[in-house]
Amino acid sequence: MTSLFVDRRGVVLELESGAIVFRENGERIGTVPIAPLSRVFLRGDVKLPAALLGKLGEQGVGVVILSGRIGRPSLLLARPHNDAVRRVAQIRLSFDEPFCLQIGKTLIERKLTRQIEWFTELRENDMQVRYELSHALRALEEHWPRIGHASSAASLRGVEGSAAARYFSGLQAVVPNSLHFSGRNRRPPRDPFNALLSLTYTLLHSEIAIALYGAGFDPYVGFYHRLAFGRESLASDLLEPLRPLADQFALALIRKKVLEKDHFSTTEAGCLLGKAGRTRYYAAYGEHSETLRKGINQEIEWLTAQVNEIMATAEDDVRSEDDFEDFG
Structure with a gap:
């Protein structure tokens, strides 16, 4: 898995058949497949559609937006763990x-x-x-x-x-x-x-x-x-x-x-x-x-x-209490 860094003013990202297409001044300047990506870092004046963000989230790719001169991060998280x-x-x-x-x-x-x-x-x-x-x-x-x-x-x-x-x-x-x-x-x-x-x-x-x-x-x-x-x-x-x-x-x-x-x-x-x-x-x-x-x-x-160890111990304690019978 790899990271994609986009730090280029005026670039537009688009989604096309499972890949990110880069356009500048209306011209296609590059393509990167989404499959091998684990992170995308964006900085500067970068534009991308909601469909691309949704696809990245669906594929488990986290997006980090670095804003301002110091690059303060904002996170767009991928699909969460279900448990x-x-x-x-x-x-x-x-x-x-x-x-x-x-x-x-x-x-x-x-x-x-x-x-x-x-x-x-x-x-x-x-x-x-x-x-x-x-x-x-x-x-x-x-x-x-x-x-x-x-x-x-x-x-x-x-x-x-x-x-x-x-x-x-x-x-x-x-x-x-x-x-x-x-x-x-x-x-x-x-x-x-x-x-x-x-x-x-x-x-x-x-x-x-x-x-x-x-x-x-x-x-x-x-x-x-x-x-x-x-x-x-x-x-x-x-x-x-x-x-x-x-x-x-x-x-x-x-x-x-x-x-x-x-x-x-x-x-x-x-x-x-x-x-x-x-x-x-x-x-x-x-x-x-x-x-x-x-x-x-x-x-x-x-x-x-x-x-998990603490959770397992707590579950064992609960089962022990459930098995106890009060004969009083």
């Missing part, structure tokens, strides 16, 4: 604080594991930053027992925040100095690498929300990230262990010179990737999307197993 029981169980479990805390601990442990594994690999392959990465690795490893000892979601978020600060200090050592990266900043990002991280996190978050919806979950009801108006909290939950994969992708784009400083522009509104850079980025993201989606699917399969 509402899973969503009911999810909502009930969202009020179970011990369950939510355990889910949060597992997610942050996996995030920390990926960060440590990646930094260990970078340290072995780049002697110039060996000291900085060794220092960051020691700091990250010190957070392992603190995750297990966290007694509440608030204390766990404190551990996560502390680990993130150490992580980005190590990441600063491997990002080229020309990009002026000095740690994570956002809303708006103020340097090219942070702009790249924000864009990748945004796309990945949208992919997770669409996949959760298709798997029968409500993306807005989280366990680690609690309810917040307008936020897909469960998608935010599953994004955490996948962030290191996004970071690796972003750094690879810079190191392989797929993207360079000139592809970005900085104003008072922040640092943004320009049109030429977005074209390069979308092509690279499309090539890498299978790796990212594999990670998404693994996280959703794990979450499904956790919820």
Whole structure:
């Protein structure tokens, strides 16, 4: 399965015999079959009919509309999973604080594991930053027992925040100095690498929300990230262990010179990737999307197993009560 990115002003999309036809100024300029698509990303002045949106939804293809200069995402979800029981169980479990805390601990442990594994690999392959990465690795490893000892979601978020600060200090050592990266900043990002991280996190978050919806979950009801108006909290939950994969992708784009400083522009509104850079980025993201989606699917399969286990236990308890006879 693959992604389709459309970032071209004035293009018109049409449905024709199971394919998307592209027209510009009335002339046909391309055709893409719908069958291999899993996501469609639209940005800019793009027009398409309701029939095409309906066909994409019917085929399980989620549509992400990136609007405005910063590309704020709006999701058009595909046909949902038919089993509402899973969503009911999810909502009930969202009020179970011990369950939510355990889910949060597992997610942050996996995030920390990926960060440590990646930094260990970078340290072995780049002697110039060996000291900085060794220092960051020691700091990250010190957070392992603190995750297990966290007694509440608030204390766990404190551990996560502390680990993130150490992580980005190590990441600063491997990002080229020309990009002026000095740690994570956002809303708006103020340097090219942070702009790249924000864009990748945004796309990945949208992919997770669409996949959760298709798997029968409500993306807005989280366990680690609690309810917040307008936020897909469960998608935010599953994004955490996948962030290191996004970071690796972003750094690879810079190191392989797929993207360079000139592809970005900085104003008072922040640092943004320009049109030429977005074209390069979308092509690279499309090539890498299978790796990212594999990670998404693994996280959703794990979450499904956790919820199903609780559901099965609850069903057993109900059956036990039904079998009990009161002889009083």
